[in-house]
Amino acid sequence: MSRTRRRQDPRVPAVLLIPAALGVAILVLPMVGLVLRAPWGGLPSILTSDEVLTALRLSLVTATVSTGVALVCGVPVAWLLARTRLPGRSVLRGLVTVPLVLPPVVGGVALLMVFGRRGLVGGWLHDTFGISLPFTTEAVVLAQVFVAMPFLIVAVEGALRTADRRYEDVAATLGATSWTTFRRVTLPGVAPGVLAGAVLCWARALGEFGATVTFAGSFPGTTRTLPLEAYVAINAGDTEVAIVLSLLMIAVSVTILVGLRDRWIGTS
Numbered sequence: 001m002s003r004t005r006r007r008q009d010p011r012v013p014a015v016l017l018i019p020a021a022l023g024v025a026i027l028v029l030p031m032v033g034l035v036l037r038a039p040w041g042g043l044p045s046i047l048t049s050d051e052v053l054t055a056l057r058l059s060l061v062t063a064t065v066s067t068g069v070a071l072v073c074g075v076p077v078a079w080l081l082a083r084t085r086l087p088g089r090s091v092l093r094g095l096v097t098v099p100l101v102l103p104p105v106v107g108g109v110a111l112l113m114v115f116g117r118r119g120l121v122g123g124w125l126h127d128t129f130g131i132s133l134p135f136t137t138e139a140v141v142l143a144q145v146f147v148a149m150p151f152l153i154v155a156v157e158g159a160l161r162t163a164d165r166r167y168e169d170v171a172a173t174l175g176a177t178s179w180t181t182f183r184r185v186t187l188p189g190v191a192p193g194v195l196a197g198a199v200l201c202w203a204r205a206l207g208e209f210g211a212t213v214t215f216a217g218s219f220p221g222t223t224r225t226l227p228l229e230a231y232v233a234i235n236a237g238d239t240e241v242a243i244v245l246s247l248l249m250i251a252v253s254v255t256i257l258v259g260l261r262d263r264w265i266g267t268s
Contacts, residue, residue: 034247039240046244054221055229055245062137062225063205066144067152070201074149075194078156079182093157097150107146108214115142115215139216140223144205151204152197159193160186203256207249 012020039046046052080086081093099107115122115133125131133139167189171181187194209227216223218232226245233241 031250034243034250037239038243038247042240043244046241047248049241051220051229052241052245055224055226056248058137058140058221058223059206059225059227062140062144063202066141066148066205067198067202069141069145070149070152070205071194071198073145074152074197074201075156075187078153078160079186081153082157082160096153099147100150100154104147104208104210104212105214108143108211111139111143111146111211111215115139134215135217135219135223137216137222140212140225143211143215144208147208147211148201148204152194152201155193155197155200156190159190159197163189199256199259203253206252 077096081089081096086092112119112134114120115125117123117126117132117134122133125133133142163186167185168181171185172178176184206225207227208225209231212223212225213228213231218224218228224232226249230242230245230249233239233245
């Protein structure tokens with residue numbers, strides 16, 4: 001079988017090898033540089049420092065909370081996009097996926113315009129309940145949800161579109177309500193897609209920087225997540241800490257992408 005498969009593999013045109021090698025170099029060499037310059041001897045002391053542990057704890061908590069919020073809000077959005085004929089559905093799809101291509105800093109400014117003390121919603125929250133979201137841990141979660149939830153929506157919508165709907169039709173025929181069908185049939189059927197979307201959402205939230213620093217600021221123990229801690233370290237000239245934190249986030253990203261690789265590529 002392996003010989004047959006090798007015969008079917010297309011030959012790579014020589015003219016493609018040079019730009020392909022250049023592309024790989026541009027993508028891989030920066031990470032190789034981090035590995036080569038990493039202070040491996042001082043790794044334990046850096047990772048166990050109070051600043052890094054605090055930033056790591058904050059990142060893990062906020063990324064997990066934001067993923068939970070994204071699941072609660074994003075799965076219904078994906079269902080609306082995949083299973084209904086909602087007027088303006090294509091426009092809605094475009095709007096909820098804009099953060100995928102929007103510069104994160106722009107997202108942070110937009111969040112300030114809506115949830116800041118003088119924002120469309122933030123002004124009302126502050127005047128009515130005394131709640132101020134900017135520069136708080138809640139602002140970190142909101143920024144992460146804004147930039148990461150589209151990854152979940154796209155993954156879940158794709159899973160819903162490819163799922164076999166016969167089981168849902170059978171459940172409806174047997175008298176199941178739409179909520180029961182969704183909870184007992186639809187969700188279990190697309191569980192792998194929901195899980196993949198949640199993992200991608202969590203990873204994106206963990207690495208969020210631009211919207212967070214714009215909307216939540218960088219306060220130790222409150223809003224300074226791992227990416228912000230790395231940024232502060234590099235600005236302070238502490239290159240070793242910045243390298244270690246960068247490697248930590250790369251390791252998490254690579255682990256997640258390798259774990260999800262077969263879902264999209266389907267090969268080993």
